[in-house]
Amino acid sequence: MTIGIKDVARAAGVSPATVSRVLGNGPVSADLREKVEAAIRATGYRPNLSARRLRSQHTRTIGLVVSDIRNPFFTALSRAVEDAAYKAEMRVILCNTDENPAREAMYLRLMQEERITGLIYAPTRAGSDALEGLSFDFPVVLVDRSGPPSLHDSVVIDNPEASRTLVDHLFAGGRRRIGGLFGNTSSTAVERHRGYVAAMTALGLVPEARFVAPTVEAAAEEAARWLAGPDRPEALIASNGLILLGLYRTARSLGLDVPGDLALAGFDADVWTEIVGPGLTVIEQPVAEIGRTAMALLFERLELPEMAPRKIVLAGRLLVRGSSGTPADLTG
Amino acid sequence: MTIGIKDVARAAGVSPATVSRVLGNGPVSADLREKVEAAIRATGYRPNLSARRLRSQHTRTIGLVVSDIRNPFFTALSRAVEDAAYKAEMRVILCNTDENPAREAMYLRLMQEERITGLIYAPTRAGSDALEGLSFDFPVVLVDRSGPPSLHDSVVIDNPEASRTLVDHLFAGGRRRIGGLFGNTSSTAVERHRGYVAAMTALGLVPEARFVAPTVEAAAEEAARWLAGPDRPEALIASNGLILLGLYRTARSLGLDVPGDLALAGFDADVWTEIVGPGLTVIEQPVAEIGRTAMALLFERLELPEMAPRKIVLAGRLLVRGSSGTPADLTG
DNA sequence: CTGAAAGCGCTTACAG
DNA sequence: CTGAAAGCGCTTACAG
Incomplete structure (x- = not known):
């Protein structure tokens, strides 16, 4: 034929x-x-690549399992991974778990059936917990979210430190009642929460944290309840870009002045954070570098399978913008 | 082993x-x-999926070739395609051409080597022109951008009509000097330009169109030149979400009041368009429906290979927001 | 319903 | 450097 x-x-x-x-x-x-x-x-x-892969026993394929490609963080991550992969003449299989452990497990099985060369993986919390009991026929590099220590290579940012930076910055701007809205599905949110609590405590402030599904809608709804309540916080921190967007949207629809009535800060320098209202203060993650580093770790691991697992911790960068500015009542 | x-x-x-x-x-x-x-x-x-694919002679694989997954339009499109594919127990291979014809040609070759079941394809202008001379071993559905008529199935929105809607809306708001900034790499931008010119002409207005690479940066730079010039237009239309973002960013950095000094409108209801400044007036495309429809066409084509090619034209929806509001000098 | 056999389209020792 | 042969891991007629 x-x-x-x-x-x-x-x-x-x-x-x-x-x-x-x-x-x-x-x-x-x-x-x-x-x-x-x-x-x-x-x-x-x-x-015929199927024939070639079958016979040669290497697929030259990278698996990439993330929660949702529509989250700009993962969009950018996937481009970085794909660019690196195609440069190495490899292809990538992209999977969205939607933070659903069942979907996640299914995709992990699929990765085995594809006989992938290596996996770049941002596990859900359930997935991260399950890691201890799993073994794979290929190297795994965790990104954004970590797993059991010294099981797999990983590349993350220093989350507690980033949270502390945010808290300290808001504190320096005169805020004392600083709340935090965190995602409830990733180890990353846990770490950011931990850093937040530690920083608040260190300053002698009392942490007020809430947890939601990491989506714009869930965050917006929780924010509406929170901000309508009796004692509104002076500032709010969001643990990722989607939650920050939900927060901002609610503040806006409530007619709150940012930063006058409410200061806002969070994670991820998504494109909208720069051009919205006064600009949103955020921790920018080196997304492309995370992707490139993950691929580099994977290639090194392929060379030296016996090397001890390495954890690469990159730094987030504070981008100070209007949303955390000095409140009117302090300037006036 | x-x-x-x-x-x-x-x-x-x-x-x-x-x-x-x-x-x-x-x-x-x-x-x-x-x-x-x-x-x-x-x-x-x-x-082992490679073995299964080789032996069974069907790969259950959909190719998806777009310009850049970081463009929110394509991000959403790819999620819709992937969801439909995984429901049908198929996987998808995603390729970013970056509007580069050489990359595009390479990926088209790769699709052949993967022996994909079918292709969903948003060609560059060069790619679209080349279509006439190419034949594929699998059905192709064009999305967002069209090709030579009656060669492949396609699903697009009514671009000229959408442009006309935008022009009429701005006209109704009192604007007369309405410029248009269009991408220079896709047939879609060509159609949007055509509709813009027709609508302007029908209203007895003189079209002022410029073309740029469809990126935020290129659009921002061109906008800076344009808006700094002697006779600034009263309104500007952008042919996609990235260009609209570039336009808005420049208007903002120039300290222009939107819509007072300059009305803005464009394509794509990207998340930021809702929450920025006065909100941006846009044509919302039914992205998810485009993706689902493309998959449906593909499956039907697989069933009935000899059917005449169909072109599905969906409608964009005008979302009126503050950026096209009545200018101050008309209200005051 | 079940098994033995052939073969999908390649790559890779093995000889020469 | 070159070719004949085996075989990667499956599926699918073909018999029974």
Whole structure:
């Protein structure tokens, strides 16, 4: 039916093995190589990757399992991973778990069936807990979210430190009642919460934390309840970009002045944070670098499988913008 | 090495064929089925998809070729496609062309080598032009951007009509000098430009159009030149979400009041358009529906390969927000 | 319903 | 450098 390596071989007057060697840049005389290349052009031959993968036993495939590609953090991460992969002549299989452990487990199984070369993985909390009992036939690099220590390579940012930076910044601006709204599905949110509590305590302030599903809607609803309550906080911290968006949207619909009535800060320098209202103060994560580093760790691991697992901790960067500015009653 | 169908067969005391039938839900007695399933669980067997694809000659794979997944339009499109694909137990291979025809051609070749079941494709202008001379071994559904008529199925929105809606709306708000900033790489931008020119002309106005690379930066720079010029337009239309963002960012950094000094409107209801400044007036595209429809067309085409190509034209929806509001000098 | 056999399209030792 | 042969791990006619 579709034309194969044998057809090319026949057209070039060589054996299939020689065609294969030309394709794989193996040792072939210039003479035959030319004939084969001509035959390939003439026939329009395209190798069958399934056959190649089966026979050669390497798939040159990277798995990428994240919660939702529509979260700008993961959108950017996936582009960084894909760019690195395609440079290495590998492809990537992208999977969205939607923070659903059942979907996550299914995709992990799929990764096995694809016989992927390696996995870059942002586990849900359930997934992260399950890691201890699982073993994979390929190296795994955790990104954004960590798992059991010294089981897999990982690349994360210093979350507690980033939270502390946010709290200290708001404190320096005169805020004392600083609340925190955190996601309830990732280890990252846990760490950010921990850093927040530690920083508040260190300052002699009392932490007020709430947890929600990490979506714009859930965050907006929780914020509405919170901000309508009797004693509104002076400032709110959001543990990721989606939650921050929900927070801001509610503040806006409630007609609150930011930062006058309420200061806002959070994680992820999503594009809208720069152009909205007074600009939102955020911790910018080096997303592209996280992606590139994860790929680099994967390649090194493939070379040296026995190396002890490494944890790369990158730093977030505070971007001070209007949303955390000095409140009117202090300036006026 | 890794455990295969033969190992399962041996463990269950059946032939490999029977194991295969259990896997594929073929006709197997309840008795043997149970034994095989037990053996699968016991051995932790996972089928090898490369082998299965090679042997069965169908890959159950959808190719998705778009310009850049970081464009929220394509982010949402890809989620819709992936959800539909996984429901049909198919996987998807995502490729970003970055509007680069060479990359695009490479990915199209890759799709052939993957022996994909079908392709969902938003071609660059070059790619769209090349379509006439190409033939594929799989059905192709064009999305967002169209190609040569009656060559492939396609699903698009009514772009000229959407542009006209935008122009009429701005006109109704009192604007006369309405400029348009369009992308220079897609057929979609061409159509939007065409509709813009037609609508302006119909109103007896003179079109002022400029073209840029469809990126935030290029749009912002062009807007800076344009708005700093002697006779600033009263309103500007952007042909997609990235260009609109560039426009808004520049208006903001120039200290222009929107809509007082400059009305703004454009395409794509990206999340930031709702919460920024006065809110941006946009044509919302039914992105998820575009994705689902594309998948539906693909499946129908797979069933009836000889059917005449269909073009599905969906409608954009005007979302009126503050950025196109009545200018101050008309109200005051 | 079940099994033995062939074969999907390649790559890779093995000889020469 | 080159070719004949085996085989990657499955599925699928073909018999029974």
